[in-house]
Amino acid sequence: MSAAPETASPEILDRAEVSEAPxxxxxxxxxxxxxxxxxxxxxxxxxxxxxxxxxxxxxxxxxxxxxxxxxxxxxxxxxxxxxxxxxxxxxxxxxxxxxxxxxxxxxxxxxxxxxxxxxxxxxxxxxxxxxxxxxxxxxxxxxxxxxxxxxxxxxxxxxxxxxxxxxxxxxxxxxxxxxxxxNAKTVLGGFGIGFLYKLLGDPAKLFQMNPDHRFSSFRGASFGGELTPEMLGVGYIIGPRTASVMMAGGVLAYLILIPLIAFFGEGLETPIFPATTLIREMAPNEIRSRYVLYIGAGAVATGGxxxxxxxxxxxxxxxxxxxxxxxxxxxxxxxxxxxxxxxxxxxxxxxxxxxxxxxxxxxxxxxxxxxxxxxxxxxxxxxxxxxxxxxxxxxxxxxxxxxxxxxxxxxxxxxxxxxxxxxxxxxxxxxxxxxxxxxxxxxxxxxxxxxxxxxxxxxxxxxxxxxxxxxxxxxxxxxxxxxxxxxxxYTTVVAEGYDAPLPPAAITAETMSAPNGQQYRVGYMADSGGAVPQGKYLVDEAGKIAFLVDPGIGGRAPLVPEKLESPRPVPAGAEAKGSQLGPDRQTYQVMEVAAGGGLEKGRYLVSGDQALYKLREVQKLDAPKASLFALIIDGILTRKLPWSLVLIGVMLAVTMELCGVASLPFAVGVYLPLSTSVPIFVGGLVRWLVDWKRRRDRGGNAGAAEEEFSPGTLLSSGYIAGGAIAGLVAATVAGFGMERQFDLGAKIGEIASSNLSGIVAFGLIVVALYVVGTKAQDAVTGVEPGTK
Structure with missing residues (x-):
């Protein structure tokens, strides 16, 4: 290739010393x-x-x-x-x-x-x-x-x-x-598709972006997907091998480890460290946060x-x-x-x-x-x-x-x-x-x-x-x-009932308003050696903990009580799941309601026979690498960790290496929610189909350099950027408490909240990625075939 580059006046900042040319x-x-x-x-x-x-x-x-x-x-x-x-x-x-x-x-x-x-x-x-x-x-x-x-x-x-x-x-x-x-139309097109899709799914909620299913006959097992364009794009870029290994880690966590813990913990009458709740009262995600995360952290550290x-x-x-x-x-x-x-x-x-x-x-x-x-x-x-x-x-x-x-x-x-x-x-x-x-x-x-x-x-x-x-x-x-x-x-404030008060040295002069409208002092528990876990708390005048300020990154309380505007009776078939403090610090019974009966599927805080609060799931950002680093620091400098769980993760990673499987992506799959690995796996699957078709069309060799800026990769980059920026917009809406104003799905009804709506919408952007990915390379770059 040859072109006559234009020359012009000197640029800004054009004076400096130079090193000897090798x-x-x-x-x-x-x-x-x-x-x-x-x-x-x-x-x-x-x-x-x-x-x-x-x-x-x-x-x-x-x-x-x-x-x-x-x-x-x-x-x-x-x-x-x-x-x-x-x-x-x-x-x-x-x-x-x-x-x-x-x-x-x-x-x-x-x-x-x-x-x-x-x-x-x-x-x-x-x-x-x-x-x-x-x-x-x-x-x-x-x-x-x-x-x-x-x-x-x-x-x-x-x-x-x-x-x-x-x-x-x-x-x-x-x-x-x-x-x-x-031509940047592919990147910009991907950005537009990813941005619009994410906004329509969240905060507009015109379709279900997080379809999930719990198996009634398989205690503790669940399967779902966070069907977002950015995760789909990541899966396409990292390729089918890594995406499949990550998916395998997620399957192990959600369809093997969590059901195993639920099965053996069903008859236990006392909590098992590090949890403070009975295993039989835990939802699958709670079992994951109390036990499986430590296993995943040990595996991630070993893989690293x-x-x-x-x-x-x-x-x-x-x-x-x-x-x-x-x-x-x-x-x-x-x-x-x-x-x-x-x-x-x-x-x-x-x-x-x-x-x-x-x-x-x-x-x-x-x-x-x-x-x-x-x-x-x-x-x-x-x-x-x-x-x-x-x-x-x-x-x-x-x-x-x-x-x-x-x-x-x-x-x-x-x-x-x-x-x-x-x-x-x-x-x-x-x-x-x-x-x-x-x-x-x-x-x-x-x-x-x-x-x-x-x-x-x-x-x-x-x-x-x-x-x-x-x-x-x-x-x-x-x-x-x-x-x-x-x-x-994504930070939330939830009521806590720890018997042990916060140490006086951990309480600051800072004050903060709680969900019940009262002002509390703010305290930071950075020492993991006591009866109170690390975190940010609201305490009363006596130093007793009233609320946990759960961070949006790495938070451990994803279910937040949301008061219903018009309470209705709880269906007769609702299942009791223990008790919990409400925003008013009163004790409520937790009831799990199946679909039907005039109430959405999910968990509720109940007093008597009236549903008062819906336990709304709040998105928390897992930050897997940061969690690992916090675990290492506490593990070495405080010597207080559930080491048995960590060592199980270590052995999992070693087992994968002995089987010839890269342990790091597998460990990340164990650590992350399965719902995150599902769209990544789908993206990897699309990449495999695209590569197979391109190899067949090009005689078995697509070219390594071309793969870096092929149409599918460019569209995936757009998906990632558009979806991530839309995620920031959704976070802005949540941060200003305007989720109800943007919730258009509530006006449509059950169609928007059904799992099928999300699967269909996600399927459309999957098909678009495959179609663009299988285009001839010159359709995007303008290079004539054979003249690279």
């Missing part, structure tokens, strides 16, 4: 030669990249909290950039590259933040906004700085060995777009270690290469070097890293002593190097960031334990240490991927590095806001 650089001929200097780091490119980065960062936060993973945003951002700039005048390929470079920084920060920071909520702390922003900003900057001296070693010298699959595919998209081929262990040869090689490249990065040369070999000066790395160390140590919202601050810098360099090299070999989607974070957390906690740092404040410092390293490692892998794209298209590394710094700074603010907003939108 001899091997001349062996590669980029799409835009070093002798040409087209527009690149322009103001419009940086602004558009920052805006798209914020949008995809918000969707990535939502996705990471739901299923504990994210997908690369570089390709959809590149496609959108090409289309948007064409609408307002043609842009150069290097401007479009700056857009995707700036925007992809947001997605990488989202992964690190959403994986770690919600653990503060699970450990009984408040998730402070300034702390979230500081961790995102400092970790992101650390990831970019550490990659500067590694660039020529990993990107240039290892060009033929490290393929960087997503980075190479993104370069293909940009090159095809430069020749006039790429296995993936990290497999990468150890690569890690050691990467570390040795990183040390060598770090030394070479300091060799500055005053001689003129090619544009495509210019990096930010090595002095920026040295002084920037020292400045970050001081800020991490002295930042009052982080409360990190000097020793953990030094650990952050050491772990940061090590795992940025590791993350960058692993991304080059297997891509960012398979990069075991969580495994690296677990390793950081374990080493940090063991050092704290050896030093006697086992207090409440030390648990927070350990988590903050791991969070910054997690963000740095995640951003380091994405940064190297972007630099690979730039290397192939002929970008200026220094300008990309500046764009990455801008992307980190802009996205950090919005990621923190998104995380806090989602937590607040």
């Amino acid at each position: 001899p091997s650089h001349a062996e590669h001929q980029p799409y835009i030669p070093a002798s040409q200097n087209p527009r690149e780091l322009t103001l419009r490119a940086v602004i558009l990249g920052a805006v798209l980065g914020v949008i995809f960062a918000a969707s990535s936060v939502y996705l990471a909290l739901k299923v504990g993973l994210t997908v690369s945003a570089s390709i959809p951002i590149a496609v959108l950039s090409i289309t948007i700039f064409r609408a307002f005048g043609r842009a150069t390929i290097l401007e479009n590259n700056i857009v995707q470079t700036t925007g992809s920084a947001g997605e990488s920060l989202a992964a690190g933040i959403a994986f770690t920071m919600p653990a503060f909520l699970l450990m009984g702390y408040e998730m402070e906004g300034l702390k979230v922003v500081a961790v995102a900003l400092l970790g992101g900057l650390l990831g970019v700085l550490m990659m500067i001296p590694l660039r020529h070693g990993l990107i240039v010298e290892e060009h033929k060995n490290l393929t960087y699959p997503e980075g190479t595919a993104c370069a293909d998209v940009l090159i095809v777009g430069e020749t006039g081929g790429t 270690f296995v993936s990290l262990g497999r990468a150890m040869p690569t890690i050691w090689k990467a570390f040795r290469s990183g040390v060598r490249n770090f030394r070479m990065g300091g060799k500055a040369s005053a001689a003129a070097v090619p544009r495509t070999a210019r990096d930010l000066p090595f002095s920026v790395v040295i002084y920037g890293s020292l400045a970050l160390l001081v800020m991490i140590w002295l930042a009052p919202m982080l409360e990190i002593p000097l020793v953990p601050a030094i650990l952050i810098m050491l772990f940061g360099f090590f795992f940025v190097t590791v993350s960058s090299r692993i991304t080059g070999e297997i891509g960012s989607s398979s990069n075991p960031i969580s495994g690296m974070t677990v390793a950081t957390l374990l080493i940090t906690c063991l050092l704290f334990l050896a030093m006697g740092w086992v207090g409440v404040e030390h648990r927070a410092a350990a988590l903050t240490t791991a969070a910054i390293v997690c963000v740095a490692a995640s951003n380091g892998g994405t940064t190297s991927q972007d630099l690979k794209t730039g290397f192939l298209v002929g970008a200026t590394p220094r300008r990309q590095q500046i764009a990455l710094l801008v992307g980190v700074a802009t996205s950090a603010l919005f990621i923190g806001w998104t995380l806090l907003f989602l937590n607040k939108a």
Whole structure:
């Protein structure tokens, strides 16, 4: 392919020192030669990249909290950039590259933040906004700085060995777009379909997005699906193998483990730790939250270690290469070097890293002593190097960031334990240490991927590095806001009746209104050693707990009493399920009502023969990775955990590995609700059908690079972004208490709430994904068959 790139006036921020060009650089001929200097780091490119980065960062936060993973945003951002700039005048390929470079920084920060920071909520702390922003900003900057001296070693010298699959595919998209081929209609169409579908399902509730079924003759077993476009898109992108393994984990949890616990617990007259309720009175989801989550956490931790262990040869090689490249990065040369070999000066790395160390140590919202601050810098360099090299070999989607974070957390906690740092404040410092390293490692892998794209298209590394710094700074603010907003939108307040009072030291001067209209003091239980679980509580003047403030992320009370406007008698066939405190702190009988009898199917709080409250299920974001990190910290520093359940999970993961099955996706399936794995499995199944048809049509080889931006992948990216952004809209509606005003399904009746309505609606977007996925590649990219 050849095209005449336009040249123009110099860009903004066009002055900096340069590093010596490595001899091997001349062996590669980029799409835009070093002798040409087209527009690149322009103001419009940086602004558009920052805006798209914020949008995809918000969707990535939502996705990471739901299923504990994210997908690369570089390709959809590149496609959108090409289309948007064409609408307002043609842009150069290097401007479009700056857009995707700036925007992809947001997605990488989202992964690190959403994986770690919600653990503060699970450990009984408040998730402070300034702390979230500081961790995102400092970790992101650390990831970019550490990659500067590694660039020529990993990107240039290892060009033929490290393929960087997503980075190479993104370069293909940009090159095809430069020749006039790429069309963003598929991404935008997917965004529109996902956004509209999600809004019609929630908050409009025109169809049932969460169909489920409990087996009457199979005690404790249930099957359902959270039929959302973003989960369908995730399943398509990760492929049939991983999606099927995740589904297998969900089947084990919901159709084997939960029924087993229900069967053996049916006749027990006392609760079994860690639950405080009789097993026979628990619904399947309650059994999951009290027992199966610990099994899943043990399996996830083991799977993370296995993936990290497999990468150890690569890690050691990467570390040795990183040390060598770090030394070479300091060799500055005053001689003129090619544009495509210019990096930010090595002095920026040295002084920037020292400045970050001081800020991490002295930042009052982080409360990190000097020793953990030094650990952050050491772990940061090590795992940025590791993350960058692993991304080059297997891509960012398979990069075991969580495994690296677990390793950081374990080493940090063991050092704290050896030093006697086992207090409440030390648990927070350990988590903050791991969070910054997690963000740095995640951003380091994405940064190297972007630099690979730039290397192939002929970008200026220094300008990309500046764009990455801008992307980190802009996205950090919005990621923190998104995380806090989602937590607040789904936070609920439910009555609790613990006999033990909250310790005086845990009660603050803060006050909050309860559902009964009274004001209470707020207390935070961060010590898991007492009779009261970790969490945020409302207490009376005597310090006795009245209400639990259940967070929207990782909450443990998904059923909230909602007063009926016109109470009706409970049907005679209703089944008693114990007792529970109501919003007025009076004790009510819990009754489970089947379909019919004038009441919706579900559980109710009943006084006498009148139904007073419907137990409404509130969406909670599971945050599987954050739950795992909280479990590790508490397990090491407090030594109080249901270790038997955790070890069962460990053995499950080991069993899967012995059977030749990847344990990490299986463990994630055990940990997540089965309803989440179902749409992911459907997406993987569609991908399998699409790949089968494309291989048949193309003689058995669809091409690895084409798969990264095939029509189905682009539509799936749109599904993910549209569904996730609509999820934020639904959270806004819930946060302002306007769910009834937007509930159009109530006017339609039982048709909208039936399981069939959701299955039909979901089937339509599944069919659309298959149809688009099986289109000829040139229908989207404009590439003539055989001329790639």
